[in-house]
Amino acid sequence: MTPTIQAARIRGLTRRQLLRRSLGAGIGVWLTEAAAGTLGFWWPTAAIGAPRVRIGTLDELIAGNTGLPVADGFPAYVSDARAFVMTIDPGRGGWQTGTDPTGDGTALNVRALSQRCPHLGCRPNPCVEDFWFRCPCHQSRYDRLGIKPSGTTYGPADRSMDRFAIEVDAAGVLTVDTTHVALGSLPIILGQPGLIPPRVPLGCGG
Structure with missing residues (x-):
């Protein structure tokens, strides 16, 4: 058993819960980056030349x-x-x-x-x-x-x-x-x- 999983169990988290939370956090970061990229296409970029x-x-x-x-x-x-x-x-x-x-x-x-x-x-x-x-x-x-x-x-x-x-x-x-x-x-x-x-x-x- 790895130290990370062992520590998680001490805090009341099972291995499955830890993996689910890690996966959820990763998906959240990806969605944020995707949304930012999409807005970049639809919203004009300020100061694209000299001010x-x-x-x-x-x-x-x-x-x-x-x-x-x-x-x-x-x-x-x-x-x-x-x-x-x-x-x-x-x-x-x-x-x-x-x-x-x-x-x-x-x-x-x-x-x-x-x-x-x-x-x-x-x-x-x-x-x-x-x-x-x-x-x-x-x-x-x-x-x-x-x-x-x-x-x-x-x-x-x-x-x-x-x-x-x-x-x-x-x-x-x-x-x-x-x-x-x-x-x-x-x-x-x-x-x-x-x-x-x-x-x-x-x-x-x-």
């Missing part, structure tokens, strides 16, 4: 993405923030001064999206033909502002892309705060307000 990232002015963003139609609202990727930045309405004449902790960006006319697909964390890529995002892992699609169309045709993600808090100063310089992440909105039916149609029906694979 606060200076993006610059709209003109600087355009100049740094030569060959891409950023001036027309095409999403520009900023690796330091691990974010996509785009002008919401190119016809409004640039970005507006202010702060938006929600990340919606409508009042500031600019939005910064997390690079993580809400499904399983891959990085969607914007298509220069239709201005929509497509995730290469499971084909979830989003309009150029990160809004997810409703329906399985547009992939398995259950919400739109997550957004970062933003600030535009008096000089027009955009700063993205990656420590503040807002969950993406629920999907919208194509054709309804709030979803921008693709510029061409079959851009980058349809």
